[in-house]
Amino acid sequence: MSKKEWPLWEIFIRGQHGLNHRHVGSLHAPDAEMAVNNARDVYTRRKEGVSIWVVKSTDITASAPSAKGPLFDPAESKVYRHPTFFDIPDDVGHM
Amino acid sequence: MYAQMVKSEGMKSSEEMSPEDRAFQDRIDRGEKIEPKEWMPEGYRKTLIRQIGQHAHSEIVGQLPEGNWITRAPTLERKAILLAKVQDEAGHGLYLYSAAETLGVSRDELLEKLHSGAMKYSSIFNYPTLTWADMGAVGWLVDGAAIMNQVPLQRTSYGPYSRAMIRICKEESFHQRQGYAIMMKMAQGTPEQHEMAQDALNRFWFPALMMFGPSDKDSVHSAQSMAWKIKMNTNDELRQKFVDETVPQAEYLGLTVPDEMLKWNDERGHYDFAEPDWQEFFEVIKGNGPCNQERLEARRRAWDEGAWFRDGLTAYAGKAAARRAGASVAAE
Amino acid sequence: MAAIAEITAAPDPVLADDGLKPALFDWLCRMGDNCLILGHRLSEWCGHGPALEEDIALANTALDLIGHTQMWLALAAEVEGKGRSADDLAFLRDAMKFRNAKLVELPSGDMAVTLMREFLFDAWHFEMLTGLTESASPRVAEIAAKALKEVSYHLERSSDLVVRLGDGSDESHRRMQDALNRLWPYAGELFTADKVDEAAAAAGIAPELAALRAAWDKTVGEVLGEATLTLPEIRFDVHQGGKQGRHTEHLGYILAEMQFLQRAYPGAEW
Numbered sequence: 068m069s070k071k072e073w074p075l076w077e078i079f080i081r082g083q084h085g086l087n088h089r090h091v092g093s094l095h096a097p098d099a100e101m102a103v104n105n106a107r108d109v110y111t112r113r114k115e116g117v118s119i120w121v122v123k124s125t126d127i128t129a130s131a132p133s134a135k136g137p138l139f140d141p142a143e144s145k146v147y148r149h150p151t152f153f154d155i156p157d158d159v160g161h162m
Numbered sequence: 163m164y165a166q167m168v169k170s171e172g173m174k175s176s177e178e179m180s181p182e183d184r185a186f187q188d189r190i191d192r193g194e195k196i197e198p199k200e201w202m203p204e205g206y207r208k209t210l211i212r213q214i215g216q217h218a219h220s221e222i223v224g225q226l227p228e229g230n231w232i233t234r235a236p237t238l239e240r241k242a243i244l245l246a247k248v249q250d251e252a253g254h255g256l257y258l259y260s261a262a263e264t265l266g267v268s269r270d271e272l273l274e275k276l277h278s279g280a281m282k283y284s285s286i287f288n289y290p291t292l293t294w295a296d297m298g299a300v301g302w303l304v305d306g307a308a309i310m311n312q313v314p315l316q317r318t319s320y321g322p323y324s325r326a327m328i329r330i331c332k333e334e335s336f337h338q339r340q341g342y343a344i345m346m347k348m349a350q351g352t353p354e355q356h357e358m359a360q361d362a363l364n365r366f367w368f369p370a371l372m373m374f375g376p377s378d379k380d381s382v383h384s385a386q387s388m389a390w391k392i393k394m395n396t397n398d399e400l401r402q403k404f405v406d407e408t409v410p411q412a413e414y415l416g417l418t419v420p421d422e423m424l425k426w427n428d429e430r431g432h433y434d435f436a437e438p439d440w441q442e443f444f445e446v447i448k449g450n451g452p453c454n455q456e457r458l459e460a461r462r463r464a465w466d467e468g469a470w471f472r473d474g475l476t477a478y479a480g481k482a483a484a485r486r487a488g489a490s491v492a493a494e
Numbered sequence: 495m496a497a498i499a500e501i502t503a504a505p506d507p508v509l510a511d512d513g514l515k516p517a518l519f520d521w522l523c524r525m526g527d528n529c530l531i532l533g534h535r536l537s538e539w540c541g542h543g544p545a546l547e548e549d550i551a552l553a554n555t556a557l558d559l560i561g562h563t564q565m566w567l568a569l570a571a572e573v574e575g576k577g578r579s580a581d582d583l584a585f586l587r588d589a590m591k592f593r594n595a596k597l598v599e600l601p602s603g604d605m606a607v608t609l610m611r612e613f614l615f616d617a618w619h620f621e622m623l624t625g626l627t628e629s630a631s632p633r634v635a636e637i638a639a640k641a642l643k644e645v646s647y648h649l650e651r652s653s654d655l656v657v658r659l660g661d662g663s664d665e666s667h668r669r670m671q672d673a674l675n676r677l678w679p680y681a682g683e684l685f686t687a688d689k690v691d692e693a694a695a696a697a698g699i700a701p702e703l704a705a706l707r708a709a710w711d712k713t714v715g716e717v718l719g720e721a722t723l724t725l726p727e728i729r730f731d732v733h734q735g736g737k738q739g740r741h742t743e744h745l746g747y748i749l750a751e752m753q754f755l756q757r758a759y760p761g762a763e764w
Contacts, residue, residue, distance in 0.1 A: 071476045072270045073545070075263060092329070093260040094547055095269060097472075097479035101658075104651060108551040109253055113333075132200040225541035225549075232537050236755035236764040237581045238530075238567075241537070242560045248540050249553035256546045294755055294764070344764075352762050460542065468544020471605045471659070474666025478658040 074123055076102040078110055081118035088120050099123070164220035164284045164308055166375040167447070168213040170383035170393075171205025190391055195321040198264040206390055207265050210320055212281070213392060214262040219276045219283035221255035223457050227291045228300055236294060243340055244297060250337070254330045261322040277462050285443060286373050288451030289365070295348045295355070299362035301341015303370040303408065309338060310404050311374075314394035323392070342411065349415040356416075363412065364420045368438040374401040376440055405433050508631040508699060509573055517693035519574045520593060521700065523583065524690070524737050526566030527594035530584055532615060533559030534748060535602050544605055551651065555612070558644040565637045585756035589745045596736035597680040599745045606659065606669035611677050613652035617713045618684045618706065620649045625701030634699055653717045660721025667722065674718070675726045682731020685710070688738065 073095040079088035091110050096102035102121040110116070146152050155162050174183060183203055189196070196202055225248050232248060235241035259269040275281040286304055291297065312334070316327045348359035374397040378384040387393035405424075412419050423436040445451065509518065536556035543549030567580035578586075597615060602608045623645055626638030659666040687695070687703040694700040718725060735741070755764065 071473060072268055073472065073476065075260070092257055092326070093263070094256060095545065096547065097475040097658075098482065100654070101475065101479075104654065105547040105551065107647075108554050109256060109547060112249070112253065112550075112554065129199060132197065222541075222546070229541035232540055233534060233751050234754050236585070236762075238560060238564050238584055239581075240764055242557055242564075245537050245540060245553055245557055245560070249550055249557070252541070252543075252546050252549045252553070256550070259546075347764055351764075352759065354759060355762055464542045464544065467604065468548075470663070470665045470669065471544040471548070474659045474662030474669075475655075477663040477666070478661055481661065 073097050074125070076106075076121045077124050077127060078102070078106045079120035079122070080106070080110055080116035082116055084117055088118065091115075093124060096121075164224075164311070164373075165213045165216040166282070166284055166373070168209065168216060168383075168387070168393075170209045170387040170390075171203075173382050173386035173389065187389065190319045190389075194319075195324060196319050197321045205386070206392075209387060209390070210323065210392055211262055211265050211267050213387075214258055214265075214323055214326075215267070215272045215275070215281055216283060218255045218258035218262060218272065219281060220287065221251045221258060223276075223283040223287045223461060224304075225251045225255075226457055226460055227287055227289070227453075228297060230291050231294060231297050234294070235297075240297075240344075247301070247337055247340060250333050253333070254326075257326040257329055258323075261320075261326040264322045273465060277458070277465060279449065279458070282447065283457075284373060285446040285451065286369050287457060288446050288453045289369050290453050292365075293358045293362060295345070295358035295362035296366070298341050298344030298348055298359065299366040301337055301339075302345050302411070303341075303363075303366050304373070305334065305337040305341060306408060307370050307373045307400075307404050309334065310400045311395075317391070317394065319391035345415055345417075349417055359415070360417050363417050367420050368442075371401055371404070371435075371438045372440075372443045372446075374398075374404070376443070402432055405435050409433055506631050506633045508629075508697060509569075509633060511697070514693060514697055515573055515575075517690045518697075518699065519570055520690045521694040522566055522570035522573060523591075523593040524595075526563050526570055526580075526583070527592050528598055528615070528619075529559040529566065530563040531592070531594045531745070531748060532598040532612075533557075533563060534752060535598065536608070536612075538602055539608065548605075552608075555648055555651075558641075558648065562637075562641045562644075565640070569633060569637065581756075585753045589741050589749055590739040592739060592741065592745060592749070593737050594741075594745075595680070595683045596733050596742050597677065597683060599736070599742055599748060600677070600680065601744060603673070603676075604669060606666070606673040607676065609652055609655050609659065610670060610673035612648070613656045613717065614677060614681045614714070615684070616645060616649040616652045617710050617717075618681075619645050620713075621706040621709045622701070625706065629700065630698030649713075653713070656717055656723075657721045660718070660723045670721065671723050674723055675728075678726045678730050679728055679732035682729065683734050683736060686731055686734055690737075 074097075075093050076096055076099070077093050078091050080091050081088045094102065094105050094109050096105045099121055103119050106119045106121060111119075176184075179187070182201060186196075186201065186203060186206070196206075228244060228248050228251075232241065232245050235244050259272060262272060263269060272281065276283065286307075291300065309331070312327055312331055316324055316331055318324045318327065345359055345362075348355045348362075350356075351359075376397065378397045384393060384396065388396075409419055409424065421436045423434060425434050426432075427434045446454070449455075508514075511518075533556045536552050536559065539552045540549065540556070543552055563584065564580050567583045571578045571580055571583055597611060600607070600611065602611075620642070623638045623642040627635050627642060629635040629638065656670065660670045661667070685703045685707050691700065691703050695702045715725075733742075736745075755762075
């Protein structure tokens with residue numbers, strides 16, 4: 068068997084104009100251009116997208132899983148960042 | 163099921179569990195998803211690779227029995243629908259291999275294990291598709307049985323597996339229906355078509371029941387997989403659910419389920435039914451089913467004869483990258 | 495198949511011209527049969543592709559072509575006016591009534607033959623459909639516009655793969671050159687006009703085939719050049735006759751397989 072496996076690419080698709088690209092999955096391709104073409108064939112068979120990004124999986128730098136607590140927990144104590152923190156009397160109307 | 167008799171790592175008693183093991187189990191019990199780079203017990207990782215890999219293999223070997231009829235589909239519409247469905251199976255294989263790859267195994271390694279016989283695929287795909295009615299029976303019964311397992315697996319504990327299953331279930335929603343639609347046409351068509359439909363049901367009924375695997379209610383392997391939420395129901399639960407749902411569908415078609423013991427049990431609120439021939443099942447698993455040879459040969463041939471294509475594209479990508487690098491050096 | 499191939503039945507004076515009908519029926523069958531037979535050949539790959547990504551991509555192209563077949567043959571049947579359907583035309587005509595070029599019925603062989611054939615055909619198909627969007631027949635123009643979107647992508651993909659495999663490894667280069675040598679003498683049939691093509695062109699329904707040649711030559715020359723492949727020094731129009739119903743031996747086997755159920759169970763519904 069061939070030992071030169073095509074690299075793995077992560078695929079991001081913008082589902083509709085105005086939305087963010089979202090990670091939809093991955094696939095194999097010999098280079099970035101073919102990864103885009105393959106992504107069109109694999110991940111937009113049901114007209115799911117208007118734009119495709121591809122990133123080589125090995126080029127992604129991720130936060131360390133053990134840092135999950137320190138990175139994200141502090142935000143939990145800042146409840147005032149969310150609109151529901153503030154009580155506004157109904158009489159004021161929609162805000 | 164598309165993953166049958168997946169050997170799980172042995173279950174640890176609570177005394178044997180390390181603090182990591184226990185914390186891990188707590189996360190699963192709380193319904194948290196486990197993501198690729200996070201700590202996980204080696205047994206969890208290995209079992210998942212086996213299960214997701216087998217599931218992926220089943221999807222791509224599963225292309226073959228139905229692919230067998232694409233060039234003989236009787237109308238342009240049926241041809242398009244069948245081709246789209248079999249193509250979806252390739253896609254599902256691709257999603258599942260990708261999920262397995264997040265566990266530190268490559269797709270090519272998994273394929274090598276399929277080709278060497280070291281990894282299995284579902285027993286059901288070793289049965290032949292002999293008439294057009296089989297396209298109906300496969301969609302209705304085989305996809306129907308697979309869905310029983312795949313719907314709960316959307317809630318499985320491993321994030322990439324769960325997301326692949328969500329995508330697959332969404333795409334597969336038309337597969338079982340297209341099969342049943344073919345069965346309706348056949349069962350309600352000419353006498354010859356009706357005969358083909360009944361024959362297809364006769365041949366696929368017990369192999370479909372075998373898809374869930376032998377009873378595992380006392381299996382320690384299953385207990386561990388269920389504790390890890392990579393198996394959501396026992397084989398018997400799923401098989402019963404399948405029979406209960408399928409029998410009325412067969413009645414609607416005016417077809418007879420080929421089981422003389424089949425009978426509604428008021429007390430249990432379920433159908434009683436005959437067990438499939440497990441001897442036959444184990445022969446098929448061992449490689450002695452009606453189509454094992456053909457299926458594996460077809461996969462190996464596709465892979466071997468595709469080597470120059472994959473390597474040729476790799477060679478071009480290398481050259482193109484070198485040319486780009488050369489051009490940027492020249493520009494500096 | 496309303497959902498997959500929806501064509502508005504707008505009034506179309508061109509199609510109503512009785513004198514033109516026999517030629518127009520033949521011409522529409524040529525468009526439909528090319529798509530049907532090439533789509534059939536591509537569909538043979540499903541489950542046997544060299545990589546999952548390619549398996550899926552080939553099926554997409556085949557699905558597009560089956561969709562085009564439905565549109566062209568439905569219109570052909572309507573023009574004929576004898577109560578036949580697109581399925582009747584696809585599944586109940588014998589080889590001598592099929593109007594596809596020989597190029598598309600040749601066996602798929604390896605991926606090199608499959609992709610080279612796809613490319614030579616796509617380059618023609620693209621120019622043809624582009625011309626047809628200006629057709630005097632609104633119905634024809636409508637089908638062409640819909641198909642052109644998909645065929646633009648077919649051409650983009652097959653050109654890209656021809657370049658990559660031609661300029662890839664030694665083996666992929668050799669296979670692509672062999673495929674080109676094998677297929678080249680079949681390509682010219684797509685450009686050789688007969689009375690049917692002339693009638694369609696005179697009525698403003700289709701472009702003149704000869705007029706498509708310059709753009710095709712340019713595309714093919716550029717892509718093959720980039721692919722480091724050499725044009726064979728043989729005529730490209732040696733093998734003719736497919737579109738008049740004189741085929742290779744291969745078509746009979748395609749039809750034997752494709753038409754089996756309709757032939758074995760006449761009148762059954764599927």
